[in-house]
Amino acid sequence: MIPRDVDMTEPARIRIDGACLCGHVRYEALIDPARVGICHCRDCQISSATAFRVGAPVPVDDFKLLSGSLRVYVKTAESGSRRALSFCPECGTSIHGSAVENATTLSLRIGTARQFAQLVPQQQIWCRSALPWLGDLIDTPRYLLQTRESRIPDSP
Numbered sequence: 001m002i003p004r005d006v007d008m009t010e011p012a013r014i015r016i017d018g019a020c021l022c023g024h025v026r027y028e029a030l031i032d033p034a035r036v037g038i039c040h041c042r043d044c045q046i047s048s049a050t051a052f053r054v055g056a057p058v059p060v061d062d063f064k065l066l067s068g069s070l071r072v073y074v075k076t077a078e079s080g081s082r083r084a085l086s087f088c089p090e091c092g093t094s095i096h097g098s099a100v101e102n103a104t105t106l107s108l109r110i111g112t113a114r115q116f117a118q119l120v121p122q123q124q125i126w127c128r129s130a131l132p133w134l135g136d137l138i139d140t141p142r143y144l145l146q147t148r149e150s151r152i153p154d155s156p
């Protein structure tokens with residue numbers, strides 16, 4: 001049973017902050033951790049140059065650029081909508097994506113957030129293009145660092 005004093009209409013939002021790889025861009029944002037998700041779309045794989053992107057929606061008013069500036073690339077997504085993809089002009093780190101005009105929400109690329117490890121994804125979209133080997137990674141040899149000596153004992 002839900003206690004009466006818990007307001008279920010207001011998401012429990014938390015303040016996060018992050019920076020790009022070179023430190024030119026720094027930001028803070030208010031996000032709802034229940035809406036953190038993974039996107040497996042091909043555009044996210046390419047622009048992040050990795051297996052998938054982790055993001056969270058942020059109302060534009062809840063995102064604040066603390067330093068630096070953003071460069072924008074407009075891409076027509078697989079869904080047909082045009083997306084403004086913002087990144088650091090110095091190091092290329094992705095910061096957020098949004099609608100091109102009258103954006104009310106940003107999709108924040110939370111891999112840049114200091115709190116990233118605590119922001120557990122709650123859903124996955126565009127699984128149609130998800131990499132088929134993602135679920136098999138547990139069966140690969142794993143190392144704490146980069147050297148052979150750091151092999152994790154219970155890894156294959």
Ligand SMILES: [Zn+2]
Pocket residue numbers: 020021022023024025088089090091092093
């Ligand atoms: Zn940068």
Ligand SMILES: [Zn+2]
Pocket residue numbers: 039040041042043044045053126
């Ligand atoms: Zn995507």
